[in-house]
Amino acid sequence: MKETNQEPIIHIKDLYKSFGDLDVLRGASLDVFRGENVVVLGRSGTGKSVLIKILVGLLTQDRGTAQVLGKEVATLTEKELRDLRLKIGFSFQNSALYDSMTVRENLEFPLVRNIANLTRGQIDKEVETVLDAVGLLQTINQVPSELSGGQRKRIGIARTLILRPEIMLYDEPTAGLDPITCLEINELINEVKEKYKTTSIIITHDLTCAKVTGDRIAMLLDGSFVRQGSFEEVFDTSEERIKSFFDYNFIQ
Amino acid sequence: MGKFFREAFKGRMEVQEIIKQCYAIGNKSLVLISLTGFITGMVFTKQSRPSLAEFGATSWLPSLVSIAVIRALAALVTALISAGKVGSSIGAELGSMRVTEQIDAMEVSAINPFKYLVVTRVVAATITIPVLMSYCGMVGLMGAYLNVALNEGTSLQTFIQKAFEQITFLDIGTSLVKGIAYGFTIGIVGCYQGYNAKKGTEGVGRAANSSVVISMFLIFIEEVIIVQISNYFRV
Ligand SMILES: Nc1ncnc2c1ncn2[C@@H]1O[C@H](COP(=O)(O)OP(=O)(O)O)[C@@H](O)[C@H]1O
Numbered sequence: 001m002k003e004t005n006q007e008p009i010i011h012i013k014d015l016y017k018s019f020g021d022l023d024v025l026r027g028a029s030l031d032v033f034r035g036e037n038v039v040v041l042g043r044s045g046t047g048k049s050v051l052i053k054i055l056v057g058l059l060t061q062d063r064g065t066a067q068v069l070g071k072e073v074a075t076l077t078e079k080e081l082r083d084l085r086l087k088i089g090f091s092f093q094n095s096a097l098y099d100s101m102t103v104r105e106n107l108e109f110p111l112v113r114n115i116a117n118l119t120r121g122q123i124d125k126e127v128e129t130v131l132d133a134v135g136l137l138q139t140i141n142q143v144p145s146e147l148s149g150g151q152r153k154r155i156g157i158a159r160t161l162i163l164r165p166e167i168m169l170y171d172e173p174t175a176g177l178d179p180i181t182c183l184e185i186n187e188l189i190n191e192v193k194e195k196y197k198t199t200s201i202i203i204t205h206d207l208t209c210a211k212v213t214g215d216r217i218a219m220l221l222d223g224s225f226v227r228q229g230s231f232e233e234v235f236d237t238s239e240e241r242i243k244s245f246f247d248y249n250f251i252q
Numbered sequence: 253m254g255k256f257f258r259e260a261f262k263g264r265m266e267v268q269e270i271i272k273q274c275y276a277i278g279n280k281s282l283v284l285i286s287l288t289g290f291i292t293g294m295v296f297t298k299q300s301r302p303s304l305a306e307f308g309a310t311s312w313l314p315s316l317v318s319i320a321v322i323r324a325l326a327a328l329v330t331a332l333i334s335a336g337k338v339g340s341s342i343g344a345e346l347g348s349m350r351v352t353e354q355i356d357a358m359e360v361s362a363i364n365p366f367k368y369l370v371v372t373r374v375v376a377a378t379i380t381i382p383v384l385m386s387y388c389g390m391v392g393l394m395g396a397y398l399n400v401a402l403n404e405g406t407s408l409q410t411f412i413q414k415a416f417e418q419i420t421f422l423d424i425g426t427s428l429v430k431g432i433a434y435g436f437t438i439g440i441v442g443c444y445q446g447y448n449a450k451k452g453t454e455g456v457g458r459a460a461n462s463s464v465v466i467s468m469f470l471i472f473i474e475e476v477i478i479v480q481i482s483n484y485f486r487v
């Protein structure tokens with residue numbers, strides 16, 4: 001398949017997923033194109049994390065299509081899934097740093113386990129490059145428990161960048177951080193897009209983050225995308241459910 | 253369990269990680285095993301003396317004790333301590349990695365967490381626990397010797413000679429089988445509980461706790477089965 005600008009990098013169509021009686025995704029559809037930062041907005045528990053976990057094969061949908069780089073994730077073999085995952089960076093909501101390892105070891109881990117025969121010098125250089133990109137070179141020998149929440153987020157992002165992903169999936173990158181750190185993370189997301197030419201989905205319920213990082217906003221409500229467009233387009237509505245989300249965030 | 257054998261023999265072994273885990277297991281339980289093994293040997297000797305003395309047979313003490321230690325006590329002491337210390341720590345460690353999404357993080361960076369975390373720990377436990385068990389037996393006999401030496405004034409040479417008089421290849425073999433079986437059980441139960449821990453902090457606690465309870469329960473069952481089989485060969 002030839003990829004043009006018009007073909008979506010991520011193609012989600014009529015996606016359904018439930019856990020027991022709990023219907024989480026109910027016909028969600030979303031396309032993401034090359035070079036875009038798409039923000040997925042929605043309240044807690046609407047299935048935002050579930051959505052991107054389906055994209056990396058951590059969960060499997062009940063029904064519907066979830067294609068990444070033209071491949072239906074759920075039907076991939078183990079080997080194909082591995083190859084696809086190498087092209088996707090996943091930044092976890094709680095950073096998910098390996099807490100028994102130092103920052104350096106955290107960053108080395110995906111590298112040495114996926115790329116054979118790197119020399120010590122090459123590994124060090126890669127580690128330092130991505131650490132520098134997130135501005136945390138000085139923490140290289142620290143362990144995760146010594147880092148602040150914002151630093152952990154950055155290291156988590158650096159750890160995914162080390163494999164040079166084409167796609168970045170950020171799960172609530174600013175959740176639980178103070179406003180200034182939030183701004184720094186937002187900047188970092190934009191820098192990553194520039195520097196590493198990534199296509200991203202950014203999950204958040206933080207409107208500032210959405211406004212600053214999103215080329216396009218998609219609003220997830222009750223398991224499907226109710227509105228998509230620029231920040232202004234999405235919130236220029238009389239629909240009560242969306243307005244209440246908007247108002248609530250600014251009252252906070 | 254099926255997954256364990258499928259993954260274990262696929263691709264290269266994580267030798268370095270296995271060594272690290274062996275060391276961790278030994279490090280965690282060595283002191284406690286030394287202490288408990290030594291005291292068990294000593295106390296068992298002390299408690300057995302009066303009954304043997306009734307028949308004027310205290311010279312049998314070394315063989316009696318060594319049979320008890322090698323056939324039963326060393327295996328049980330090591331298994332129970334390891335289930336408590338090693339099993340719970342594997343359960344808690346993997347449980348917290350599951351709950352904090354570290355296992356998912358490995359998976360999405362195209363690393364096989366099952367092979368890296370589970371296979372290494374199960375192999376390490378299966379290797380290390382038989383070694384600890386032999387060590388426990390040795391320490392137990394040392395405790396027994398100390399007691400015998402103080403009371404009967406037996407020399408070390410006589411003690412060793414008498415102790416191993418009654419020990420057969422079957423006894424040693426059975427102990428080894430026990431060690432391997434218990435080590436494997438402790439490793440696989442701890443890993444299973446931790447790897448499949450439920451979300452939330454209580455998931456970690458539950459994983460640690462059930463690792464201990466379930467592996468102890470299985471070890472008792474295995475003990476009965478192995479002893480039965482071994483006795484079948486004895487006659
Ligand atoms: N693996 C799972 N098993 C059962 N329920 C789950 C699982 N993952 C998520 N859920 C449930 O699905 C709903 C949506 O979760 P999630 O996608 O994490 O929400 P959010 O939009 O806040 O990221 C929640 O109610 C959560 O409890």
Ligand SMILES: [Mg+2]
Pocket residue numbers: 048049050093171172
């Ligand atoms: Mg979430």
